[in-house]
Amino acid sequence: MAGMNEVNISHIRQDFLMPTGGLEVLRDINIDLRGGEFVSIVGESGCGKSTLLRIIAGLDKPTDGEVLIGGEKVNGVSSKVGILFQESRLLPWYSTEKNISYGLPRGMDRNEGRERVRSLIDTVGLNGFEKALPSQLSGGMQKRVAIARTLAGHPKVLLLDEPFAALDAFTKMNMQDEILRIWEREKITTLLVTHDIDEAIYLGERVVMMSPKPGVIKKVIPIDLPEDHSRTSDEFDAYRREIFKEFFGSDKRMSQWFSDD
Amino acid sequence: MSKKHKILSVCGVLLIILIILYWQIGSERGWINSILLSSPSDIAASFRSLWGSGSLQKHILVSFKRVMIGYVSGAGLGIMFGFILSTMPSLEKLFSFSLAIIRPIPALALFPLFILWFGIGEGSKIMVIAFMSFWPTFLNTEEGVRQADKNLLELADALQKGRVTKMATVLLPSTLPYIFAGLRLAISRAWGGVVVAEMLAASSGIGFLIEYSRDMSQTATMFTGVITIAIIGFTADLLLRILQDRICYWHTEVK
Numbered sequence: 001m002a003g004m005n006e007v008n009i010s011h012i013r014q015d016f017l018m019p020t021g022g023l024e025v026l027r028d029i030n031i032d033l034r035g036g037e038f039v040s041i042v043g044e045s046g047c048g049k050s051t052l053l054r055i056i057a058g059l060d061k062p063t064d065g066e067v068l069i070g071g072e073k074v075n076g077v078s079s080k081v082g083i084l085f086q087e088s089r090l091l092p093w094y095s096t097e098k099n100i101s102y103g104l105p106r107g108m109d110r111n112e113g114r115e116r117v118r119s120l121i122d123t124v125g126l127n128g129f130e131k132a133l134p135s136q137l138s139g140g141m142q143k144r145v146a147i148a149r150t151l152a153g154h155p156k157v158l159l160l161d162e163p164f165a166a167l168d169a170f171t172k173m174n175m176q177d178e179i180l181r182i183w184e185r186e187k188i189t190t191l192l193v194t195h196d197i198d199e200a201i202y203l204g205e206r207v208v209m210m211s212p213k214p215g216v217i218k219k220v221i222p223i224d225l226p227e228d229h230s231r232t233s234d235e236f237d238a239y240r241r242e243i244f245k246e247f248f249g250s251d252k253r254m255s256q257w258f259s260d261d
Numbered sequence: 262m263s264k265k266h267k268i269l270s271v272c273g274v275l276l277i278i279l280i281i282l283y284w285q286i287g288s289e290r291g292w293i294n295s296i297l298l299s300s301p302s303d304i305a306a307s308f309r310s311l312w313g314s315g316s317l318q319k320h321i322l323v324s325f326k327r328v329m330i331g332y333v334s335g336a337g338l339g340i341m342f343g344f345i346l347s348t349m350p351s352l353e354k355l356f357s358f359s360l361a362i363i364r365p366i367p368a369l370a371l372f373p374l375f376i377l378w379f380g381i382g383e384g385s386k387i388m389v390i391a392f393m394s395f396w397p398t399f400l401n402t403e404e405g406v407r408q409a410d411k412n413l414l415e416l417a418d419a420l421q422k423g424r425v426t427k428m429a430t431v432l433l434p435s436t437l438p439y440i441f442a443g444l445r446l447a448i449s450r451a452w453g454g455v456v457v458a459e460m461l462a463a464s465s466g467i468g469f470l471i472e473y474s475r476d477m478s479q480t481a482t483m484f485t486g487v488i489t490i491a492i493i494g495f496t497a498d499l500l501l502r503i504l505q506d507r508i509c510y511w512h513t514e515v516k
Binding site: 057059077078079083085087089091092093102103106133134135153 | 412413415416418419420421430431434509510511512
C-alpha cells in the first residue's frame with residue numbers, strides 16, 4: 001500500500017494553447033517522492049517547473065498523465081497539499097494571527113484552532129507580532145506568516161514555488177534554515193521549485209534538473225551532504241560544479257548564459 | 262506632516278480670513294457693489310435671522326431628507342449592481358450595452374420626465390438624486406472588483422474557500438477603498454443634484470431658498486444658501502473620509 005504522503009508523478013504532459021498553436025510545456029515528467037522526502041526541482045525560467053507544481057497542487061489540469069498523493073489521484077485542490085507561493089499573498093486587512101488562521105482546515109474546533117495558531121506563531125518566531133498587519137512586517141516576517149498559514153492546514157505534502165526568490169540574500173538563507181528545521185521536525189513530503197542552484201542543493205535530498213522547450217527532466221542527482229549542511233564545504237562545491245556542468249557544459253563564462261535572462 | 266506643510270496649511274486658513282476681511286472693509290467703504298456681493302456682516306445677519314426663525318433648519322432638513330433617501334438607494338443599488346455584474350460575466354455582457362447608453366444621459370435632462378412619472382413632489386427629486394448617486398458607486402465598485410488581486414483570489418481557491426467566504430474575505434475588502442471613492446463622488450453629486458432640482462420645481466429646500474431669494478433680490482440670503490451647501494457638502498465628505506479610514510484601516514497603515 002502506498003504511504004499516506006507519498007507522491008507519484010507519472011507521464012505528466014502539459015500543452016498550452018497559444019494563438020500560434022499548441023505549445024508543449026511539459027513532456028513525460030516522472031518523479032516519485034517517498035513519504036517525508038525533500039526534492040528540489042531546478043531549472044531556468046520557462047522550463048515548466050512552476051506549471052508542474054500547479055498541476056500537483058490541483059490548480060491546473062494536465063493535458064495527459066496523473067499525479068497520485070498517498071495513492072489517490074489529484075483532481076482539483078485538496079487539503080492534503082499546502083502550497084507556498086513566491087509572493088507571500090497575505091490578506092492586507094488581516095493581522096498575523098488572522099492570516100495564519102485563514103489556513104486552518106474548515107470546520108476545525110475554535111479553541112483547537114486558536115491553540116494551533118498560537119503554536120505556529122511560536123514555530124515561526126513571530127511572538128509579539130500577533131496583531132500586526134502585513135504592511136507593518138518586513139518581507140522575511142511576511143514570509144514566515146505565509147509559512148505558518150500553509151502549515152496551519154496540516155498538509156501531507158508541501159509545495160514551495162520559488163518561495164524565497166524575492167528576498168534579499170541574508171533573509172533568504174535564514175528562511176532556508178527555517179524551512180529545513182520545520183521539514184526535519186514535521187517530516188512533510190516537500191517539493192521545492194527554484195532557479196537557485198545553491199538553494200536546490202542546500203535543501204533537497206535529490207535535485208531534479210529540468211530543461212525547457214519542452215520542459216523535460218534532464219538529470220536527477222541524489223544529494224548527500226554532511227550533517228551541518230555547510231554551504232562552503234567541498235561536498236557542496238562538488239554538487240554545485242556537477243550541476244553547473246550539466247546545465248552549461250562548462251563552469252566558465254556563466255555570463256553568456258545568463259545575459260538574456 | 263512636515264513642518265513646511267503645517268505652515269502652508271495655516272497660511273491657507275489665514276488667506277481666507279484675509280479675503281473675508283478685505284471683502285468686509287471693501288463693502289463698508291463702497292468699493293464693492295452690495296447688490297452683487299453682500300458684505301460678510303450682511304450675510305451673517307441674514308444667516309442669524311433665518312436660523313433664528315427656524316426656516317433655515319427647515320430647508321436644510323427637507324433637502325437633507327431628499328438627499329439621504331436618494332443617495333442611500335442610488336448608491337446602494339450602485340454597489341449591488343457593481344458587484345453582481347463584475348462577478349457574473351454573462352450578466353455583464355447582457356447589460357453592458359444598455360448601461361452604456363443610459364449612463365451619458367444627464368440626470369437633469371431626465372428631471373421633467375421624472376416629474377411626469379413620479380409627480381412634482383418628493384418622488385421626482387429623489388429619483389434624480391438616486392440616478393446621480395448610482396453611477397459613481399456602480400462604476401467604482403465594478404473597477405474595484407476588477408482590480409482585486411488575482412493572487413489572493415487564487416490563494417483562497419488553494420485553501421478551498423467557498424464562494425461566499427472568498428467574497429467576504431478577499432473580494433469585498435479589496436473593493437472597499439474603491440466603493441468609498443465612489444461614495445464620496447456620489448455625495449457631492451447628490452448635493453448638487455438636489456439644489457438644482459429644488460430650484461426648478463420645489464417650494465422648500467436649500468435650492469428653493471436660493472432661487473426664491475433671487476426673485477426677491479435678497480443677495481445676502483442667496484449667499485446664506487450657497488454657504489450652507491458648502492458647509493454641508495464639506496461635512497458629508499469629512500464624515501465619509503473618517504468612516505473610510507476606520508473601515509479600511511489597512512489602507513491607511515500603508516501610507
